[in-house]
Amino acid sequence: EAGVAQSPRYKIIEKRQSVAFWCNPISGHATLYWYQQILGQGPKLLIQFQNNGVVDDSQLPKDRFSAERLKGVDSTLKIQPAKLEDSAVYLCASSYPNTGELFFGEGSRLTVL
Amino acid sequence: KNEVEQSPQNLTAQEGEFITINCSYSVGISALHWLQQHPGGGIVSLFMLSSGKKKHGRLIATINIQEKHSSLHITASHPRDSAVYICAVETSGSRLTFGEGTQLTVNP
Numbered sequence: 001e002a003g004v005a006q007s008p009r010y011k012i013i014e015k016r017q018s019v020a021f022w023c024n025p026i027s028g029h030a031t032l033y034w035y036q037q038i039l040g041q042g043p044k045l046l047i048q049f050q051n052n053g054v055v056d057d058s059q060l061p062k063d064r065f066s067a068e069r070l071k072g073v074d075s076t077l078k079i080q081p082a083k084l085e086d087s088a089v090y091l092c093a094s095s096y097p098n099t100g101e102l103f104f105g106e107g108s109r110l111t112v113l
Numbered sequence: 114k115n116e117v118e119q120s121p122q123n124l125t126a127q128e129g130e131f132i133t134i135n136c137s138y139s140v141g142i143s144a145l146h147w148l149q150q151h152p153g154g155g156i157v158s159l160f161m162l163s164s165g166k167k168k169h170g171r172l173i174a175t176i177n178i179q180e181k182h183s184s185l186h187i188t189a190s191h192p193r194d195s196a197v198y199i200c201a202v203e204t205s206g207s208r209l210t211f212g213e214g215t216q217l218t219v220n221p
Binding site for chain 1: 117144146148153155156157158161199201203206207208209210211212213214
């Protein structure tokens with residue numbers, strides 16, 4: 001079974017530039033999560049999708065972050081414009097709804113200079 | 114106060130020691146997850162619990178719903194167990210809240 005795929009693995013940009021991350025979940029997983037993990041902290045939920053609908057985006061900074069999951073499969077997370085404090089690892093995870101086990105991608109490490 | 118509190122934050126052990134990591138939470142949950150994160154960011158799911166106890170190899174996870182507490186035990190610890198262990202609670206709508214993690218270092 002192929003895992004959760006994320007790209008790019010690493011990205012370095014200057015503040016005020018834009019960046020996009022891509023996630024392809026495990027086939028058949030209806031629930032998809034984007035998390036932000038700042039060094040030394042636990043992951044923080046940015047957005048949760050159920051198929052192509054948004055379940056929870058209460059912690060997504062909507063003035064600069066956007067995410068979509070067209071067709072209920074892969075997803076993109078965009079930051080525009082980036083700030084220094086956006087430097088973090090962006091993790092994508094997926095699961096079957098209500099069955100529990102989570103599968104995480106390797107993450108995309110963003111450095112904003 | 115965070116919804117999910119882990120202790121200790123950092124733990125150093127000698128190879129072979131029995132290790133316990135604790136997780137307390139303050140909300141009603143549908144399930145609790147224990148996750149392992151190695152340097153470089155990859156996270157692996159170890160257990161998902163809603164009651165009782167689960168065992169996989171040298172790892173044991175327990176949960177007490179009434180006390181809102183869970184523990185992760187590692188028997189006969191090994192240097193390759195060195196990682197960050199994260200507790201996450203699942204609430205309605207499959208929403209997850211994570212603890213800050215416990216950094217475990219096992220020395221040979």
